[in-house]
Amino acid sequence: MGIPSAPLVTRAFKDLAILNAAKRGMPHERICFTPHPVWGKTPEEVRVYVEGPDPVSGKPLMKEIVDALTVPLSDDEKKSGIVSVSVGPPTFTDTADNLQDFYLNNGYTDFLPIILPTEERVDAMMKGTSHKPDEVVGKMAAGAYPPWSYNVRQAAASAVMAGCRPEYFPIALAIASTGIASLFSSTNSFAFAMIVNGPIRDKLEFNYGIGALGPFAQPNATIGRCWTLMSKNLGNGGIPGDTYLGSLGNNLNYNNVVIAEHEDASPWVPFHVQRGFKKEENVVSLFRGLGVVPGQVARGSSANENVQFDYQMSDLFSTFTGFFGALIIADPLVAARLKEQGYDTKEKLFDWLYKNTTQTVKDYKSRNYAYLFEYPQALQGREPYATWYKLPDDAVIPHFPRPESFNIVVAGGQTNAYPQAGNLSYGVSVSIDKWM
Amino acid sequence: MNRRNLLSLLGMSPAVLAASPLLADDKKKKEKEKGSASAGVVKLTALNPRGLPPPITLIPMAPRPASLDGKTIYLVSDGFPGADAFLNQISIWFKKNMPSVTTVYRLKAGGFADDDPKLFAEIKAKGQAVIMAIGH
Numbered sequence: 001m002g003i004p005s006a007p008l009v010t011r012a013f014k015d016l017a018i019l020n021a022a023k024r025g026m027p028h029e030r031i032c033f034t035p036h037p038v039w040g041k042t043p044e045e046v047r048v049y050v051e052g053p054d055p056v057s058g059k060p061l062m063k064e065i066v067d068a069l070t071v072p073l074s075d076d077e078k079k080s081g082i083v084s085v086s087v088g089p090p091t092f093t094d095t096a097d098n099l100q101d102f103y104l105n106n107g108y109t110d111f112l113p114i115i116l117p118t119e120e121r122v123d124a125m126m127k128g129t130s131h132k133p134d135e136v137v138g139k140m141a142a143g144a145y146p147p148w149s150y151n152v153r154q155a156a157a158s159a160v161m162a163g164c165r166p167e168y169f170p171i172a173l174a175i176a177s178t179g180i181a182s183l184f185s186s187t188n189s190f191a192f193a194m195i196v197n198g199p200i201r202d203k204l205e206f207n208y209g210i211g212a213l214g215p216f217a218q219p220n221a222t223i224g225r226c227w228t229l230m231s232k233n234l235g236n237g238g239i240p241g242d243t244y245l246g247s248l249g250n251n252l253n254y255n256n257v258v259i260a261e262h263e264d265a266s267p268w269v270p271f272h273v274q275r276g277f278k279k280e281e282n283v284v285s286l287f288r289g290l291g292v293v294p295g296q297v298a299r300g301s302s303a304n305e306n307v308q309f310d311y312q313m314s315d316l317f318s319t320f321t322g323f324f325g326a327l328i329i330a331d332p333l334v335a336a337r338l339k340e341q342g343y344d345t346k347e348k349l350f351d352w353l354y355k356n357t358t359q360t361v362k363d364y365k366s367r368n369y370a371y372l373f374e375y376p377q378a379l380q381g382r383e384p385y386a387t388w389y390k391l392p393d394d395a396v397i398p399h400f401p402r403p404e405s406f407n408i409v410v411a412g413g414q415t416n417a418y419p420q421a422g423n424l425s426y427g428v429s430v431s432i433d434k435w436m
Numbered sequence: 437m438n439r440r441n442l443l444s445l446l447g448m449s450p451a452v453l454a455a456s457p458l459l460a461d462d463k464k465k466k467e468k469e470k471g472s473a474s475a476g477v478v479k480l481t482a483l484n485p486r487g488l489p490p491p492i493t494l495i496p497m498a499p500r501p502a503s504l505d506g507k508t509i510y511l512v513s514d515g516f517p518g519a520d521a522f523l524n525q526i527s528i529w530f531k532k533n534m535p536s537v538t539t540v541y542r543l544k545a546g547g548f549a550d551d552d553p554k555l556f557a558e559i560k561a562k563g564q565a566v567i568m569a570i571g572h
Contacts, residue, residue, distance in 0.1 A: 001559065002498050003563060003565060005566040006567045007568050008569045009570045010572055026497060028439075038521070038522045039571075039572055040517070043521060046521050047525045050522070051529070062529055062533070066504060066534075069565045072500055077496070079496060081494050082491045083491060088484055089484060090484050091481050091484060093479055094480070103485075116482045117483045118482050147490070148489050149487060150488060153483070158485050229485070235487065371515075372515060372516065373547060376515050376545055377546075380546070
């Protein structure tokens with residue numbers, strides 16, 4: 001911008017602020033720090049912070065700010081040019097135990113033992129695709145950072161480490177091609193999910209029956225894990241304090257929510273067909289959000305002989321943030337019951353949920369996500385937020401911005417009519433076949 | 437961790453990598469060790485799984501004025517809760533301690549990481565400095 005600036009950051013984000021400024025070309029940016037957090041404080045408490053010291057330097061905060069804006073620049077601060085960044089040599093040689101320790105200590109793993117990506121194993125993994133080892137697959141960033149790029153060979157190393165078989169590799173490459181990292185820098189501890197559709201589910205023996213979301217099949221387990229390892233290694237995600245800031249973290253990040261759709265047991269078209277693919281195509285679809293909750297906690301449970309899953313879902317979603325929408329993971333028994341209730345298309349269900357899951361404007365405005373992400377959009381005139389923010393507090397509005405905020409996928413073993421639901425929004429669907 | 441150590445984590449300093457014997461890039465040594473079983477210890481060669489970070493283009497910082505007397509400073513919130521209240525107290529501080537300074541509060545449009553070209557153009561045209569509050 002060419003204007004002197006003093007970034008003011010709360011102490012909890014010290015490392016992030018310094019590193020991100022450096023990655024963007026200002027390694028000596030004059031960042032000033034306040035105590036953390038500043039939200040929820042009274043004006044008097046904030047005044048004490050302003051008149052007190054910078055908790056990092058110990059100097060008076062306002063003097064730091066004035067100095068940041070007025071002290072003449074050093075030679076380092078005037079520098080221009082390009083600095084290359086190294087991630088080390090292409091290979092490492094040591095004993096297996098030492099290499100396990102080395103990969104773990106350097107942040108290349110998820111802190112579980114890995115399959116070491118020896119040259120032989122990586123070569124074998126690359127036999128799972130026709131694409132060349134040096135072909136660039138994509139770019140990935142774990143948040144608002146400059147993205148890293150990667151090729152087929154680098155992706156294969158993470159696939160080996162995760163325990164994938166070569167025939168799984170096209171799915172890993174399809175995921176990598178999206179550039180979506182499953183570890184995201186937000187303080188929100190995001191969770192990620194994927195839906196796998198097409199004949200590849202049976203060919204690779206994905207589990208979409210009993211325990212569909214559990215640790216009961218190799219492709220479900222390892223491809224999900226591979227996404228996280230690729231996010232770390234290809235996109236530089238998952239470094240606490242730098243590229244990962246989730247306050248609590250998320251257990252789902254170990255292998256993400258991997259859902260192979262039980263297509264034959266669904267009364268509706270498969271998920272990928274909804275997205276414009278043919279039924280015989282192999283497709284992976286990615287989601288991002290806050291996590292997954294069980295449907296049993298909602299009112300209208302299956303204890304009621306006249307269970308109505310539409311009402312149950314609507315009740316469950318009242319705690320969701322509309323920002324991320326909802327992904328219903330329906331056991332085939334749930335899906336069949338919904339169809340019996342008249343929802344012969346997914347769209348009918350989504351329309352009902354959109355109209356019947358509501359909130360008052362007052363409740364809406366009190367939500368963290370509304371203030372953080374939707375109010376700025378309202379200020380720019382984007383709908384429906386612009387209209388919602390103009391309505392009186394007691395007006396009733398939909399909980400989700402549009403019917404398309406909902407998605408449904410069918411999976412499970414039909415041992416009981418229990419749904420689960422993710423506060424997860426749809427991102428993208430990509431061809432797996434393209435990477436075979 | 438101090439700034440020097442933090443920056444070294446970016447890979448900006450080759451000294452950090454050279455410090456690890458595992459990373460010693462000695463071709464002869466590697467050839468000798470690859471698959472060898474000297475002294476009964478089998479060594480393996482494994483791939484570096486890391487992607488390729490982009491180079492860093494250094495941006496010279498904007499020249500500083502000798503003082504803030506008579507200057508207009510924009511106080512910009514990125515939208516995280518509490519930033520507005522914090523910047524308000526900073527505005528009060530300037531009125532009390534540096535009354536010749538004019539402060540202008542603005543909420544940056546869009547998400548916290550989004551650019552706001554309209555606002556940045558306004559600051560460039562009318563302001564001489566920025567204090568930007570970045571959550572939480």
